[in-house]
Amino acid sequence: xxxxxxxxxxxxxxxxxxxxxxxxxxxxxxxxxxxxxxxxxxxxxxxxxxxxxxxxxxxxxxxxxxxxxxxxxxxxxxxxxxxxxxxxxxxxxxxxxxxxxxxxxxxxxx
Amino acid sequence: xxxxxxxxxxxxxxxxxxxxxxxxxxxxxxxxxxxxxxxxxxxxxxxxxxxxxxxxxxxxxxxxxxxxxxxxxxxxxxxxxxxxxxxxxxxxxxxxxxxxxxxxxxxxxxxxxxx
Numbered sequence: 001x002x003x004x005x006x007x008x009x010x011x012x013x014x015x016x017x018x019x020x021x022x023x024x025x026x027x028x029x030x031x032x033x034x035x036x037x038x039x040x041x042x043x044x045x046x047x048x049x050x051x052x053x054x055x056x057x058x059x060x061x062x063x064x065x066x067x068x069x070x071x072x073x074x075x076x077x078x079x080x081x082x083x084x085x086x087x088x089x090x091x092x093x094x095x096x097x098x099x100x101x102x103x104x105x106x107x108x109x110x
Numbered sequence: 111x112x113x114x115x116x117x118x119x120x121x122x123x124x125x126x127x128x129x130x131x132x133x134x135x136x137x138x139x140x141x142x143x144x145x146x147x148x149x150x151x152x153x154x155x156x157x158x159x160x161x162x163x164x165x166x167x168x169x170x171x172x173x174x175x176x177x178x179x180x181x182x183x184x185x186x187x188x189x190x191x192x193x194x195x196x197x198x199x200x201x202x203x204x205x206x207x208x209x210x211x212x213x214x215x216x217x218x219x220x221x222x223x224x225x
């Protein structure tokens with residue numbers, strides 16, 4: 001049972017434009033959410049997080065939005081850069097264990 | 111500070127053989143997690159160990175097993191290998207029962223190829 005879903009397997013964006021990656025979850029007990037970035041042949045690395053007490057968290061070009069009523073979070077990257085091309089995973093937890101989405105492969109076209 | 115280290119980087123096995131993958135967590139981390147990333151799929155949770163005990167297990171057959179040693183390093187064993195076991199196996203570690211703001215720290219993975 002996939003508790004965290006990323007319905008878009010891939011996304012292509014022009015350099016300089018906004019990239020929006022989406023994630024949906026089913027467990028209303030989830031109270032902490034993360035985005036990870038993964039390059040080929042490397043492990044995922046932490047990108048940005050948000051607690052359920054917030055609806056937005058910003059870190060430079062990266063902003064995560066949380067809509068608890070819709071059980072939906074999104075990652076905005078502005079402006080997108082070619083180095084942002086990677087697979088992005090969202091993850092959610094209600095304790096110590098995180099549940100991961102299936103990933104979205106982002107390609108930023110120069 | 112050394113990160114999460116996994117060995118070997120690549121492993122090629124024949125169908126029916128056994129594979130052993132190893133993971134050393136970050137110093138101080140007692141929880142170790144194993145994930146499988148098969149081609150075109152996301153991170154599928156395999157196993158969670160903490161303080162030498164299995165805390166949770168994903169939806170995988172019993173031929174996937176592991177253990178955690180007193181120094182908190184961990185081993186993942188896959189018996190009776192099947193072609194579909196070919197994947198990147200990722201190990202992650204974290205503090206015990208204390209969710210870090212950044213979640214887990216992942217290793218670079220072991221690429222297992224079953225031929």
